[in-house]
Amino acid sequence: MGIVIAVISGKGGVGKTTATANLGLGIAMNDKSCIVVDFDIGQRNLDMILGLENRVVYDLVQVMDGDAKLKPSIIKSKVNENLHFLAASQSKDKTVLESKKVEKLVKELRESYDYVILDSPAGIESGFEHTIEFADAAIVVVNPEVSSIRDADRAIGILDSKSEKGRNGEEVAKYLIINRISAEMVESGEMLKSEDILDILNIKLVGKVPEDRGVIDASNQGKPVILDKKSHAGQAYVRIAGRLCGQKVDMKDVEISDKGLFKKITGIFR
Amino acid sequence: MKSKQYSVKVFETTITDEKKFMEFFDTNYALFKDHLILIQGDLSNSIRAYLDKKSLKFLHNQTLPVGRTRKAIEEEFQVQKTESTVNQQIAEAKIEQLSNKLQNNLTVLDTMVRSGRELDIDGDLLLLNRVNSGATIHTTGNLIITQVVEGALRCDGNFMMITASPKANIIFHGVEVDNELLENKLNRVELKNNEILITPVIKKEINWAL
Numbered sequence: 001m002g003i004v005i006a007v008i009s010g011k012g013g014v015g016k017t018t019a020t021a022n023l024g025l026g027i028a029m030n031d032k033s034c035i036v037v038d039f040d041i042g043q044r045n046l047d048m049i050l051g052l053e054n055r056v057v058y059d060l061v062q063v064m065d066g067d068a069k070l071k072p073s074i075i076k077s078k079v080n081e082n083l084h085f086l087a088a089s090q091s092k093d094k095t096v097l098e099s100k101k102v103e104k105l106v107k108e109l110r111e112s113y114d115y116v117i118l119d120s121p122a123g124i125e126s127g128f129e130h131t132i133e134f135a136d137a138a139i140v141v142v143n144p145e146v147s148s149i150r151d152a153d154r155a156i157g158i159l160d161s162k163s164e165k166g167r168n169g170e171e172v173a174k175y176l177i178i179n180r181i182s183a184e185m186v187e188s189g190e191m192l193k194s195e196d197i198l199d200i201l202n203i204k205l206v207g208k209v210p211e212d213r214g215v216i217d218a219s220n221q222g223k224p225v226i227l228d229k230k231s232h233a234g235q236a237y238v239r240i241a242g243r244l245c246g247q248k249v250d251m252k253d254v255e256i257s258d259k260g261l262f263k264k265i266t267g268i269f270r
Numbered sequence: 271m272k273s274k275q276y277s278v279k280v281f282e283t284t285i286t287d288e289k290k291f292m293e294f295f296d297t298n299y300a301l302f303k304d305h306l307i308l309i310q311g312d313l314s315n316s317i318r319a320y321l322d323k324k325s326l327k328f329l330h331n332q333t334l335p336v337g338r339t340r341k342a343i344e345e346e347f348q349v350q351k352t353e354s355t356v357n358q359q360i361a362e363a364k365i366e367q368l369s370n371k372l373q374n375n376l377t378v379l380d381t382m383v384r385s386g387r388e389l390d391i392d393g394d395l396l397l398l399n400r401v402n403s404g405a406t407i408h409t410t411g412n413l414i415i416t417q418v419v420e421g422a423l424r425c426d427g428n429f430m431m432i433t434a435s436p437k438a439n440i441i442f443h444g445v446e447v448d449n450e451l452l453e454n455k456l457n458r459v460e461l462k463n464n465e466i467l468i469t470p471v472i473k474k475e476i477n478w479a480l
Contacts, residue, residue: 146403150385153402157384200402200420202382 002033004106004116005244006135008159010151012122014143015179018215020119021049022226022234023139026241028082029226032114035074038088039131040121041096047087050077051222061089064101070108079227084113094127106134115244124158132163137173140203143180144192149200156201175206177240182211186255194255207240209233210254277337282308285317292320299324308332375411383407383421394427403437416456429460431471442466 007020017040024036038046041061047053055075058068063086077083086109089096109116120131132138138159142152156174160166178194185191198205212233218225226237232254242249281302285291295302307321307328321328375393383389383397385404394411401407405421412427419438423430426443432452440447442459445466451457454470461467 150403153385154404157386160384199418200400202400 002110002113002116003137004110004118004135006118006120006132006138006159007141008120008128008132008138008152008155009122009141009148010124010153010155011143011148014141014148015209015215016122016141017045017049017119018219018225019139019141019177019179019209019237020117021046021219021224022237023241023244024050024083024085024115024117025077025080025224026226026237027115027117027245028077028080029238030241030245030247031082032245033082033084033112034115034117035084035086035109035113036117036119037086037109038119039097039127040119041088041127042090042093043121044088044090046119047085048222049219049224050083050085051079052077052085052087053222056087059087059089060105061092061096064098064105070105079223094121094125097127097130099130099133102130103134124155128155129158129162132159132172134164135172136165137175139175139177139206140201141177141179142197142201144178144186144194144197146192149192149197153201156203174203175244176201176203177207177209178205179209180211181208181254183255205251206243207236208251208254209236209240279305280308280334281305282310284311285309285313288314288317291317295320295324295326302326308334385421401438425459429458431456431458433457 007016007023009016017038020036024034027034036046036050037060038044039060040046044059047056052075058073060073062068063070063073073086075085075087077085106116106118118131118135121127138156140152140156142148159172159174163172165172176198178197181194182191186193194205194208210232212225212231214228214231215225215233218228218231218234224237225231225234226241228234236252236254239249239252283291303324303326305326307326309317309328309330311331313330376396377391377393378396378398379389380398382399383401383405385402387405389395389405389407391407391409391411393409395407395409395413397407397413397415398417400417401415401419401421401423403420406424407413407421408424408426410426412429413423413425414431415423415433418433419435419440422439422441423432424441430440430442432438432440433456434452434454436449438449438452440449440452440459443461443466447459447466447468451468452459454473456470456472458469458471459466460469
Protein backbone atom coordinates (compact mmCIF):
# COMPACT_ATOMS: atom_id res chain seq x y z
CA MET A 1 0.00 0.00 0.00
CA GLY A 2 1.52 3.25 -1.12
CA ILE A 3 0.94 6.83 -0.15
CA VAL A 4 -0.97 9.28 -2.35
CA ILE A 5 0.40 12.82 -2.40
CA ALA A 6 -1.31 15.68 -4.21
CA VAL A 7 0.86 18.60 -5.25
CA ILE A 8 -1.24 21.78 -4.97
CA SER A 9 -0.72 25.53 -4.98
CA GLY A 10 -3.91 27.49 -5.61
CA LYS A 11 -2.14 30.01 -7.79
CA GLY A 12 -0.74 29.00 -11.15
CA GLY A 13 2.84 29.30 -12.27
CA VAL A 14 4.48 28.77 -8.89
CA GLY A 15 6.24 25.56 -9.93
CA LYS A 16 3.82 22.74 -9.13
CA THR A 17 4.59 20.70 -12.21
CA THR A 18 8.34 21.26 -11.90
CA ALA A 19 8.17 20.19 -8.26
CA THR A 20 6.12 17.09 -9.17
CA ALA A 21 8.59 16.02 -11.85
CA ASN A 22 11.64 16.57 -9.65
CA LEU A 23 10.18 14.96 -6.54
CA GLY A 24 8.97 11.97 -8.56
CA LEU A 25 12.45 11.46 -9.94
CA GLY A 26 14.03 12.16 -6.54
CA ILE A 27 11.87 9.52 -4.86
CA ALA A 28 12.67 7.06 -7.66
CA MET A 29 16.39 7.74 -7.10
CA ASN A 30 15.85 6.66 -3.49
CA ASP A 31 14.91 3.18 -4.80
CA LYS A 32 11.18 3.56 -4.23
CA SER A 33 8.63 2.84 -6.94
CA CYS A 34 6.86 6.04 -7.83
CA ILE A 35 4.23 7.12 -10.34
CA VAL A 36 3.51 10.72 -11.22
CA VAL A 37 0.03 11.44 -12.61
CA ASP A 38 -0.82 14.63 -14.45
CA PHE A 39 -4.30 15.73 -13.31
CA ASP A 40 -4.14 19.01 -15.18
CA ILE A 41 -6.63 17.82 -17.81
CA GLY A 42 -6.59 19.99 -20.92
CA GLN A 43 -3.27 21.61 -20.09
CA ARG A 44 -0.82 18.76 -20.07
CA ASN A 45 2.73 19.80 -19.16
CA LEU A 46 4.32 17.13 -17.04
CA ASP A 47 5.16 14.94 -20.03
CA MET A 48 7.36 17.68 -21.49
CA ILE A 49 9.18 18.38 -18.25
CA LEU A 50 9.89 14.67 -17.80
CA GLY A 51 11.04 14.44 -21.42
CA LEU A 52 8.37 11.84 -22.25
CA GLU A 53 6.39 13.98 -24.67
CA ASN A 54 6.70 11.66 -27.66
CA ARG A 55 5.90 8.48 -25.73
CA VAL A 56 2.33 9.36 -24.69
CA VAL A 57 -0.18 7.00 -26.33
CA TYR A 58 -3.10 6.77 -23.91
CA ASP A 59 -4.08 9.34 -21.33
CA LEU A 60 -5.71 9.50 -17.91
CA VAL A 61 -9.21 10.19 -19.22
CA GLN A 62 -9.09 7.24 -21.60
CA VAL A 63 -8.02 4.99 -18.72
CA MET A 64 -10.76 6.28 -16.43
CA ASP A 65 -13.42 5.91 -19.12
CA GLY A 66 -12.29 2.35 -19.81
CA ASP A 67 -11.17 3.14 -23.36
CA ALA A 68 -7.61 2.09 -22.51
CA LYS A 69 -6.16 -0.35 -19.99
CA LEU A 70 -4.10 1.00 -17.12
CA LYS A 71 -0.90 -1.06 -17.61
CA PRO A 72 -0.16 -0.13 -21.26
CA SER A 73 -1.03 3.52 -20.55
CA ILE A 74 1.73 3.89 -17.98
CA ILE A 75 5.00 5.21 -19.39
CA LYS A 76 8.35 4.23 -17.91
CA SER A 77 10.94 6.94 -17.50
CA LYS A 78 14.13 6.70 -19.57
CA VAL A 79 16.18 8.15 -16.72
CA ASN A 80 15.11 5.94 -13.83
CA GLU A 81 13.22 2.67 -14.07
CA ASN A 82 11.47 3.26 -10.71
CA LEU A 83 9.69 6.30 -12.11
CA HIS A 84 6.47 5.81 -14.04
CA PHE A 85 4.17 8.36 -15.57
CA LEU A 86 0.50 8.71 -16.55
CA ALA A 87 -0.32 11.61 -18.86
CA ALA A 88 -3.28 13.98 -18.77
CA SER A 89 -5.59 14.40 -21.73
CA GLN A 90 -4.80 17.43 -23.82
CA SER A 91 -8.10 17.53 -25.74
CA LYS A 92 -10.68 17.21 -22.94
CA ASP A 93 -11.25 19.65 -20.08
CA LYS A 94 -11.41 19.40 -16.29
CA THR A 95 -15.15 18.73 -16.16
CA VAL A 96 -14.75 15.16 -17.49
CA LEU A 97 -13.42 13.92 -14.15
CA GLU A 98 -15.82 11.93 -11.98
CA SER A 99 -15.34 11.17 -8.32
CA LYS A 100 -15.96 7.42 -8.60
CA LYS A 101 -13.60 6.95 -11.53
CA VAL A 102 -10.88 8.95 -9.79
CA GLU A 103 -11.30 6.85 -6.65
CA LYS A 104 -10.98 3.60 -8.62
CA LEU A 105 -7.84 4.77 -10.41
CA VAL A 106 -6.18 6.10 -7.27
CA LYS A 107 -6.95 2.83 -5.47
CA GLU A 108 -5.37 0.76 -8.24
CA LEU A 109 -2.25 2.92 -8.33
CA ARG A 110 -1.92 2.91 -4.55
CA GLU A 111 -1.77 -0.88 -4.60
CA SER A 112 1.12 -1.12 -7.06
CA TYR A 113 3.38 1.83 -6.12
CA ASP A 114 5.13 3.13 -3.00
CA TYR A 115 4.42 6.74 -3.92
CA VAL A 116 1.62 8.11 -6.09
CA ILE A 117 2.13 11.80 -6.86
CA LEU A 118 -0.78 13.72 -8.38
CA ASP A 119 -0.03 17.00 -10.13
CA SER A 120 -3.04 19.20 -9.44
CA PRO A 121 -4.29 21.91 -11.79
CA ALA A 122 -4.08 25.52 -10.65
CA GLY A 123 -7.19 27.09 -9.20
CA ILE A 124 -9.78 25.58 -6.87
CA GLU A 125 -12.38 24.26 -9.31
CA SER A 126 -13.58 20.71 -9.84
CA GLY A 127 -10.27 19.52 -11.30
CA PHE A 128 -8.49 20.56 -8.13
CA GLU A 129 -11.17 19.02 -5.92
CA HIS A 130 -10.92 15.66 -7.70
CA THR A 131 -7.13 15.65 -7.33
CA ILE A 132 -7.21 16.20 -3.58
CA GLU A 133 -10.29 14.11 -2.84
CA PHE A 134 -8.50 10.78 -2.24
CA ALA A 135 -5.04 12.04 -1.28
CA ASP A 136 -3.37 11.02 1.99
CA ALA A 137 -1.07 14.01 1.98
CA ALA A 138 -0.61 17.25 0.11
CA ILE A 139 2.48 19.17 -0.85
CA VAL A 140 1.69 22.86 -1.03
CA VAL A 141 3.99 24.80 -3.34
CA VAL A 142 4.21 28.57 -2.81
CA ASN A 143 6.36 31.45 -3.95
CA PRO A 144 7.42 34.00 -1.35
CA GLU A 145 4.86 36.59 -2.40
CA VAL A 146 1.46 37.55 -0.96
CA SER A 147 -0.87 36.46 -3.77
CA SER A 148 0.63 32.99 -3.88
CA ILE A 149 0.31 32.69 -0.08
CA ARG A 150 -3.32 33.76 -0.02
CA ASP A 151 -4.28 31.37 -2.84
CA ALA A 152 -2.45 28.53 -1.10
CA ASP A 153 -4.30 29.37 2.12
CA ARG A 154 -7.61 29.06 0.29
CA ALA A 155 -6.52 25.78 -1.34
CA ILE A 156 -5.58 24.37 2.09
CA GLY A 157 -9.00 25.39 3.42
CA ILE A 158 -10.70 23.46 0.62
CA LEU A 159 -8.34 20.51 1.12
CA ASP A 160 -9.39 20.32 4.78
CA SER A 161 -13.10 20.56 4.05
CA LYS A 162 -13.55 18.65 0.77
CA SER A 163 -11.03 15.81 0.77
CA GLU A 164 -12.30 12.38 1.83
CA LYS A 165 -10.07 12.40 4.92
CA GLY A 166 -11.18 15.90 5.85
CA ARG A 167 -14.84 14.94 5.55
CA ASN A 168 -14.26 11.96 7.85
CA GLY A 169 -12.74 14.25 10.45
CA GLU A 170 -9.17 13.06 9.86
CA GLU A 171 -6.40 15.44 9.03
CA VAL A 172 -4.72 15.41 5.64
CA ALA A 173 -0.96 15.74 6.16
CA LYS A 174 0.25 18.98 4.58
CA TYR A 175 3.82 19.86 3.65
CA LEU A 176 5.06 23.19 2.42
CA ILE A 177 7.63 23.85 -0.28
CA ILE A 178 8.69 27.45 -0.67
CA ASN A 179 9.83 27.72 -4.26
CA ARG A 180 11.88 30.34 -6.10
CA ILE A 181 13.45 31.97 -3.06
CA SER A 182 15.80 34.74 -4.10
CA ALA A 183 18.38 35.06 -1.33
CA GLU A 184 19.30 38.59 -2.27
CA MET A 185 15.70 39.76 -2.21
CA VAL A 186 15.06 38.12 1.17
CA GLU A 187 18.18 39.79 2.57
CA SER A 188 17.08 43.17 1.30
CA GLY A 189 13.64 42.59 2.79
CA GLU A 190 11.77 42.65 -0.53
CA MET A 191 10.63 39.05 -0.31
CA LEU A 192 8.50 37.45 2.40
CA LYS A 193 10.49 35.58 5.01
CA SER A 194 9.91 31.84 5.45
CA GLU A 195 8.92 32.36 9.09
CA ASP A 196 6.15 34.75 8.05
CA ILE A 197 4.85 32.29 5.44
CA LEU A 198 4.85 29.48 8.01
CA ASP A 199 3.01 31.73 10.47
CA ILE A 200 0.28 32.39 7.93
CA LEU A 201 -0.15 28.88 6.53
CA ASN A 202 0.63 26.97 9.73
CA ILE A 203 1.76 23.72 8.03
CA LYS A 204 5.01 21.74 8.17
CA LEU A 205 7.89 22.95 6.04
CA VAL A 206 9.42 20.19 3.93
CA GLY A 207 11.88 22.29 1.98
CA LYS A 208 12.95 25.54 0.42
CA VAL A 209 13.98 25.76 -3.22
CA PRO A 210 16.12 28.70 -4.35
CA GLU A 211 15.52 30.60 -7.57
CA ASP A 212 17.69 28.94 -10.22
CA ARG A 213 18.16 29.87 -13.86
CA GLY A 214 18.86 26.24 -14.66
CA VAL A 215 15.25 25.18 -13.92
CA ILE A 216 13.76 26.68 -17.08
CA ASP A 217 16.47 25.23 -19.30
CA ALA A 218 16.08 21.84 -17.64
CA SER A 219 12.30 21.91 -18.23
CA ASN A 220 12.76 22.92 -21.85
CA GLN A 221 15.13 20.02 -22.43
CA GLY A 222 12.92 17.54 -20.60
CA LYS A 223 15.62 16.73 -18.04
CA PRO A 224 14.41 17.63 -14.53
CA VAL A 225 16.83 19.90 -12.71
CA ILE A 226 17.38 17.29 -9.97
CA LEU A 227 19.70 15.48 -12.44
CA ASP A 228 22.03 18.51 -12.44
CA LYS A 229 24.34 17.87 -9.49
CA LYS A 230 25.63 21.45 -9.50
CA SER A 231 22.24 23.19 -9.51
CA HIS A 232 21.11 24.73 -6.20
CA ALA A 233 17.48 24.00 -7.01
CA GLY A 234 18.38 20.43 -7.98
CA GLN A 235 20.14 19.92 -4.64
CA ALA A 236 17.12 21.33 -2.82
CA TYR A 237 14.87 18.77 -4.56
CA VAL A 238 17.31 15.96 -3.62
CA ARG A 239 16.96 17.02 0.03
CA ILE A 240 13.15 17.24 -0.15
CA ALA A 241 12.85 13.83 -1.87
CA GLY A 242 15.05 12.38 0.88
CA ARG A 243 12.77 13.85 3.56
CA LEU A 244 9.69 12.46 1.80
CA CYS A 245 11.36 9.01 1.86
CA GLY A 246 11.76 9.23 5.60
CA GLN A 247 15.41 10.28 5.81
CA LYS A 248 16.55 12.92 8.25
CA VAL A 249 18.04 15.65 6.12
CA ASP A 250 19.11 18.90 7.76
CA MET A 251 17.49 22.12 6.54
CA LYS A 252 19.88 24.15 4.47
CA ASP A 253 19.41 27.87 4.65
CA VAL A 254 18.95 28.90 1.04
CA GLU A 255 18.08 32.40 2.17
CA ILE A 256 21.73 33.40 2.49
CA SER A 257 23.23 34.21 -0.88
CA ASP A 258 26.87 33.52 -1.73
CA LYS A 259 27.33 37.26 -1.82
CA GLY A 260 25.89 37.58 1.68
CA LEU A 261 28.16 34.81 2.91
CA PHE A 262 31.13 36.55 1.33
CA LYS A 263 30.15 39.79 3.06
CA LYS A 264 29.92 38.00 6.40
CA ILE A 265 33.34 36.42 5.96
CA THR A 266 34.94 39.68 4.95
CA GLY A 267 33.18 41.24 7.92
CA ILE A 268 34.99 38.86 10.27
CA PHE A 269 38.42 39.80 8.93
CA ARG A 270 37.76 43.49 8.91
CA MET B 271 -76.93 47.39 33.85
CA LYS B 272 -79.90 45.12 33.47
CA SER B 273 -80.28 43.26 30.23
CA LYS B 274 -82.12 40.38 28.66
CA GLN B 275 -81.25 38.28 25.66
CA TYR B 276 -83.75 36.41 23.50
CA SER B 277 -84.30 35.20 19.95
CA VAL B 278 -87.06 36.50 17.76
CA LYS B 279 -88.62 34.82 14.73
CA VAL B 280 -88.60 36.99 11.65
CA PHE B 281 -90.73 36.75 8.53
CA GLU B 282 -89.06 38.50 5.65
CA THR B 283 -90.92 39.34 2.45
CA THR B 284 -91.15 41.67 -0.52
CA ILE B 285 -94.60 42.94 -1.50
CA THR B 286 -95.55 42.63 -5.17
CA ASP B 287 -99.33 42.28 -4.91
CA GLU B 288 -100.89 44.09 -1.91
CA LYS B 289 -104.19 42.22 -2.09
CA LYS B 290 -102.57 38.80 -2.09
CA PHE B 291 -100.35 39.89 0.79
CA MET B 292 -103.31 40.90 2.93
CA GLU B 293 -105.14 37.68 2.08
CA PHE B 294 -102.09 35.64 3.03
CA PHE B 295 -101.84 37.38 6.39
CA ASP B 296 -105.53 37.00 7.05
CA THR B 297 -105.38 33.22 6.58
CA ASN B 298 -102.05 32.69 8.40
CA TYR B 299 -102.55 35.28 11.14
CA ALA B 300 -102.32 32.72 13.90
CA LEU B 301 -98.88 31.66 12.66
CA PHE B 302 -97.37 35.11 12.15
CA LYS B 303 -98.75 37.09 15.08
CA ASP B 304 -95.60 36.33 17.16
CA HIS B 305 -93.24 37.11 14.29
CA LEU B 306 -91.37 40.28 13.47
CA ILE B 307 -92.29 41.20 9.92
CA LEU B 308 -89.44 42.50 7.76
CA ILE B 309 -90.48 44.12 4.53
CA GLN B 310 -87.92 44.72 1.81
CA GLY B 311 -88.72 47.01 -1.10
CA ASP B 312 -91.73 49.34 -1.35
CA LEU B 313 -94.16 49.72 1.54
CA SER B 314 -97.39 51.61 0.85
CA ASN B 315 -99.46 53.43 3.46
CA SER B 316 -102.38 51.01 3.07
CA ILE B 317 -100.13 48.10 4.04
CA ARG B 318 -98.79 50.10 7.01
CA ALA B 319 -102.34 50.78 8.14
CA TYR B 320 -103.24 47.10 7.66
CA LEU B 321 -100.25 45.90 9.73
CA ASP B 322 -100.97 48.47 12.48
CA LYS B 323 -104.58 47.38 12.58
CA LYS B 324 -103.52 43.74 13.01
CA SER B 325 -100.96 45.02 15.63
CA LEU B 326 -98.11 43.26 13.89
CA LYS B 327 -94.60 44.64 14.62
CA PHE B 328 -92.72 45.35 11.45
CA LEU B 329 -89.46 46.78 10.07
CA HIS B 330 -88.90 48.27 6.68
CA ASN B 331 -85.71 47.83 4.57
CA GLN B 332 -83.41 46.68 7.39
CA THR B 333 -80.57 44.17 7.51
CA LEU B 334 -80.85 41.97 10.55
CA PRO B 335 -78.07 39.87 12.03
CA VAL B 336 -78.60 36.25 11.10
CA GLY B 337 -78.53 33.93 14.04
CA ARG B 338 -76.48 30.75 14.04
CA THR B 339 -77.13 27.32 15.32
CA ARG B 340 -75.68 26.21 18.61
CA LYS B 341 -73.35 23.83 16.77
CA ALA B 342 -71.79 26.64 14.71
CA ILE B 343 -71.21 28.70 17.83
CA GLU B 344 -69.57 25.78 19.57
CA GLU B 345 -67.31 25.19 16.55
CA GLU B 346 -66.18 28.80 16.49
CA PHE B 347 -65.48 28.68 20.18
CA GLN B 348 -63.35 25.55 19.65
CA VAL B 349 -61.35 27.25 16.84
CA GLN B 350 -60.68 30.24 19.09
CA LYS B 351 -59.56 27.94 21.86
CA THR B 352 -57.05 26.06 19.65
CA GLU B 353 -55.77 29.32 18.18
CA SER B 354 -55.04 30.68 21.60
CA THR B 355 -53.21 27.49 22.67
CA VAL B 356 -51.12 27.58 19.47
CA ASN B 357 -50.27 31.24 20.09
CA GLN B 358 -49.26 30.40 23.62
CA GLN B 359 -47.02 27.57 22.42
CA ILE B 360 -45.32 29.88 19.88
CA ALA B 361 -44.71 32.46 22.59
CA GLU B 362 -43.24 29.81 24.90
CA ALA B 363 -40.93 28.54 22.12
CA LYS B 364 -39.75 32.08 21.46
CA ILE B 365 -38.94 32.63 25.10
CA GLU B 366 -37.06 29.32 25.23
CA GLN B 367 -35.08 30.24 22.11
CA LEU B 368 -34.18 33.58 23.61
CA SER B 369 -33.04 32.06 26.88
CA ASN B 370 -30.96 29.48 24.97
CA LYS B 371 -29.37 32.30 23.05
CA LEU B 372 -28.60 34.16 26.23
CA GLN B 373 -27.07 31.05 27.77
CA ASN B 374 -25.09 29.72 24.78
CA ASN B 375 -24.16 32.81 22.86
CA LEU B 376 -20.40 32.40 23.27
CA THR B 377 -18.64 30.52 20.47
CA VAL B 378 -15.07 29.44 21.12
CA LEU B 379 -12.89 28.53 18.14
CA ASP B 380 -9.26 27.45 18.11
CA THR B 381 -8.89 26.69 14.40
CA MET B 382 -7.22 29.00 11.91
CA VAL B 383 -9.64 31.03 9.82
CA ARG B 384 -8.17 30.55 6.37
CA SER B 385 -8.66 32.62 3.25
CA GLY B 386 -12.12 32.30 1.70
CA ARG B 387 -13.85 31.27 4.94
CA GLU B 388 -16.80 33.39 6.05
CA LEU B 389 -17.90 33.11 9.67
CA ASP B 390 -21.24 34.64 10.56
CA ILE B 391 -21.78 34.33 14.28
CA ASP B 392 -24.94 35.23 16.17
CA GLY B 393 -23.50 36.08 19.57
CA ASP B 394 -20.01 36.42 21.03
CA LEU B 395 -16.88 34.87 19.58
CA LEU B 396 -13.62 33.99 21.26
CA LEU B 397 -11.06 33.06 18.61
CA LEU B 398 -7.73 31.64 19.74
CA ASN B 399 -6.05 31.55 16.34
CA ARG B 400 -5.18 33.83 13.47
CA VAL B 401 -7.45 35.22 10.76
CA ASN B 402 -5.77 35.09 7.36
CA SER B 403 -6.02 37.53 4.52
CA GLY B 404 -9.20 36.89 2.50
CA ALA B 405 -11.23 35.54 5.43
CA THR B 406 -14.30 37.34 6.85
CA ILE B 407 -15.80 37.28 10.32
CA HIS B 408 -19.07 38.91 11.37
CA THR B 409 -20.41 38.79 14.91
CA THR B 410 -23.56 40.30 16.35
CA GLY B 411 -21.96 40.13 19.80
CA ASN B 412 -18.55 40.82 21.28
CA LEU B 413 -15.41 39.67 19.52
CA ILE B 414 -12.10 38.65 21.08
CA ILE B 415 -9.23 37.44 18.89
CA THR B 416 -5.92 36.56 20.51
CA GLN B 417 -3.81 36.27 17.35
CA VAL B 418 -2.96 38.46 14.39
CA VAL B 419 -5.80 39.39 12.03
CA GLU B 420 -5.16 39.94 8.33
CA GLY B 421 -8.71 39.43 7.08
CA ALA B 422 -11.90 41.45 7.45
CA LEU B 423 -13.83 41.82 10.72
CA ARG B 424 -17.30 43.21 11.23
CA CYS B 425 -18.48 43.45 14.83
CA ASP B 426 -21.77 44.83 16.14
CA GLY B 427 -21.27 43.93 19.80
CA ASN B 428 -20.41 46.03 22.81
CA PHE B 429 -16.66 45.62 22.48
CA MET B 430 -13.84 44.00 20.53
CA MET B 431 -10.41 42.89 21.70
CA ILE B 432 -7.89 42.77 18.90
CA THR B 433 -4.12 42.36 18.72
CA ALA B 434 -1.98 44.82 16.78
CA SER B 435 -3.05 43.96 13.22
CA PRO B 436 -1.72 46.34 10.60
CA LYS B 437 -3.22 44.41 7.68
CA ALA B 438 -6.74 43.86 9.03
CA ASN B 439 -9.89 45.51 7.74
CA ILE B 440 -11.94 46.21 10.86
CA ILE B 441 -15.45 47.63 10.91
CA PHE B 442 -17.05 48.26 14.30
CA HIS B 443 -20.74 49.27 14.23
CA GLY B 444 -20.37 50.35 10.61
CA VAL B 445 -17.32 52.53 11.26
CA GLU B 446 -13.89 51.62 9.97
CA VAL B 447 -11.29 51.35 12.71
CA ASP B 448 -7.88 52.83 11.96
CA ASN B 449 -5.33 50.01 12.19
CA GLU B 450 -2.61 52.38 13.34
CA LEU B 451 -4.53 52.98 16.56
CA LEU B 452 -4.33 49.28 17.40
CA GLU B 453 -0.72 49.55 18.43
CA ASN B 454 -0.67 47.55 21.65
CA LYS B 455 -0.40 43.82 22.10
CA LEU B 456 -4.12 43.61 22.89
CA ASN B 457 -6.50 46.50 22.33
CA ARG B 458 -10.06 47.06 23.48
CA VAL B 459 -12.36 48.77 20.98
CA GLU B 460 -15.71 50.06 22.25
CA LEU B 461 -18.38 52.60 21.49
CA LYS B 462 -18.87 55.43 24.00
CA ASN B 463 -21.12 58.44 23.33
CA ASN B 464 -21.11 57.59 19.62
CA GLU B 465 -17.32 57.68 19.52
CA ILE B 466 -14.99 54.74 19.05
CA LEU B 467 -12.71 54.39 22.03
CA ILE B 468 -9.52 52.33 21.85
CA THR B 469 -7.78 51.40 25.09
CA PRO B 470 -4.81 49.07 25.65
CA VAL B 471 -5.53 45.80 27.47
CA ILE B 472 -2.01 44.36 27.27
CA LYS B 473 0.68 46.89 26.45
CA LYS B 474 3.67 46.29 24.22
CA GLU B 475 6.10 43.69 25.40
CA ILE B 476 9.24 45.12 26.86
CA ASN B 477 12.46 43.34 25.98
CA TRP B 478 14.76 43.91 28.90
CA ALA B 479 18.39 43.98 27.87
CA LEU B 480 20.23 41.48 30.00
